[in-house]
Amino acid sequence: MEGTVWPTHPPDSTKKVLILEALLAQLQSLALAEAVPFLLKLCGALALWFIGRTVISGFQRVLNLTMQRRKVDATLIRYIESLFSSALTILLLLSLLGLIGIETTSFAALLAAAGIAIGSAWAGLLSNFAAGVFLLVLRPFRVGEEINAGGVTGLVQEIGLFVTAIDTPDNLRIVVGNSNLLGDNITNYTHHAQRQITLKIPLVHGIDLPAFKGLLEAQVATLPEVLPQPPISIEIAEFTVQGPVLAVQAWCTPRNAGAVMNGMTRVTQESLTTVGYIPPFQANWNVAKAG
Numbered sequence: 383m384e385g386t387v388w389p390t391h392p393p394d395s396t397k398k399v400l401i402l403e404a405l406l407a408q409l410q411s412l413a414l415a416e417a418v419p420f421l422l423k424l425c426g427a428l429a430l431w432f433i434g435r436t437v438i439s440g441f442q443r444v445l446n447l448t449m450q451r452r453k454v455d456a457t458l459i460r461y462i463e464s465l466f467s468s469a470l471t472i473l474l475l476l477s478l479l480g481l482i483g484i485e486t487t488s489f490a491a492l493l494a495a496a497g498i499a500i501g502s503a504w505a506g507l508l509s510n511f512a513a514g515v516f517l518l519v520l521r522p523f524r525v526g527e528e529i530n531a532g533g534v535t536g537l538v539q540e541i542g543l544f545v546t547a548i549d550t551p552d553n554l555r556i557v558v559g560n561s562n563l564l565g566d567n568i569t570n571y572t573h574h575a576q577r578q579i580t581l582k583i584p585l586v587h588g589i590d591l592p593a594f595k596g597l598l599e600a601q602v603a604t605l606p607e608v609l610p611q612p613p614i615s616i617e618i619a620e621f622t623v624q625g626p627v628l629a630v631q632a633w634c635t636p637r638n639a640g641a642v643m644n645g646m647t648r649v650t651q652e653s654l655t656t657v658g659y660i661p662p663f664q665a666n667w668n669v670a671k672a673g
Contacts (some may be wrong), residue, residue: 427478434474442467461515461543507544513560514543522568528636530569532562572636576609579632579639581646585659586625594657595628601649602630607638608645 442463449459518541523529525538529548536550545557571577585591595616602614612633619629630650634642 423482427481430481431474431478434477435471438467438470438474441470509561510544510559513564514541514545516564517541517546517560518543523570523573527573528571530571532558532566534558571639575635576612576633577636577639579634579642579646581630581643581650582619583628583630583650583654584622584625585628589625589659590657591626594653594659597656598628598630598650598653601653602632602646605632605642605645605649607634607642609633609635 445466446459446463449462517523523531523538523541525541528537529535534548534550534556536548536554536556538546539549539555540547542560545559546563548556548558550556585594599614599616602608603610608614609632615629615631617629617631618626620627630646632642632646
């Protein structure tokens, strides 16, 4: 065996060990060069997340207290809180991604494209939403008030961010888009504590006008829903070919407007009968019969 010559190359097992050691050395250097800085950035991002969320929560509380002191509507408070919280959270996430090293330009472009697409698809819905915010801020009417707007007359039952629910006098629930309400004239019948009711009465020439006015004023004053002040007013509103037109005006609370109108119509008919009033069409009929 003395003449045996061993090969100069190491055996296969020795090669595998050397390759594994070189691979481990490369992985170690890669970890030191890349993984450790990434983990440090990730820890910093987590710390920044908790700090940012704490700041956002504090901002929400301050905003809530400020709006409550200003007596802002509760629905609008929740909406503004959610809007600011979502916007600040998105900015915080973009900042965290930038801190980690992820390119955020594509995310910003994606958000912008999504906003444009959503705005185009939901144009009508967003217009109702914007109108709802203005209704809650400007407060042209409140829940429980009687209004006429958007072609609907009734009591307001609910003011939402997108639609408003109104109950009509015949007990129908009508839901109207807020953009229709804000884009039309709004008549609020119950905004003031007092409301004037006007009844016009066409008369014929020859009626004892002073006697009729005195009798009618006394009858209207007996209606329990009519307020003593401001006083009742009965004046000539206009003249026609057949005779004068009286305008009877009385004041009441908004909720008694219907009762006062019905009562004024009833006492007007009674007063006309008392003074022997002949309606215009009946007078013309009598003249035609006599001819």
